[in-house]
Amino acid sequence: MRPDELDIDAEPVRRLIAEQFPQWAGRPVRPVRSAGTDNAMYRLGDDLVARLPRLPGGQGQIIREHRWLPRPAPHLPLPVPVPLAVGEPGAGFARPRGVYRWLDGSNGLVELADVAVELGRFVAALHMRSAPTPGGGTPGVPEGRRGPAWGRRGPP
Known part of the structure; x- marks a missing residue:
């Protein structure tokens, strides 16, 4: 500890x-x-x-x-x-x-290709802003601060 x-x-x-x-x-x-x-x-x-x-x-x-x-x-x-x-x-x-x-799930072995596809969709949803955030800010970035550099003009 x-x-x-x-x-x-x-x-x-x-x-x-x-x-x-x-x-x-x-x-x-x-x-x-x-x-x-x-x-x-x-x-x-x-x-x-x-x-x-x-x-x-x-x-x-x-x-x-x-x-x-x-x-x-x-x-x-x-x-x-x-x-x-x-x-x-x-x-x-x-x-x-x-x-x-609680989200049910397991930490067992899974098909990695399926996980990669689902994770990619999840990240794309956040990056493309199809998922709204309060005030349009970047989640986890304090108000008044910028997120990644590409956040000003969209993803590359």
Whole structure:
């Protein structure tokens, strides 16, 4: 663990959910195994997941995702996690957290050619702006800042 990384387990997640999202308080909470280190993820029942930033910089991701993900999601050729709620700091956890719809899937072996085609369509949808973003900005780029150089005049 890094010096500023939080160690998170299921019990604080239960308390956070009960405190701010009573509609989901009775759901079972179980950790999601992940190779990622920026966030801890916990299933809330079978159809939801809570994502908690372990590092200070991760809280901005949660807020940005809840602001812009719902707009392009219906226009993309692959599903993206649908944000449902943002939790405020509380119950001993000083960072915002997100609750999303769970996307079923697996990390098993897949046909790489199919994955490449689907990923290409997904990226093209974002680059060609067929998927709207708030204010027409580039997702993940702070307001008032430019994205890639080609973003000013369209893709090459």
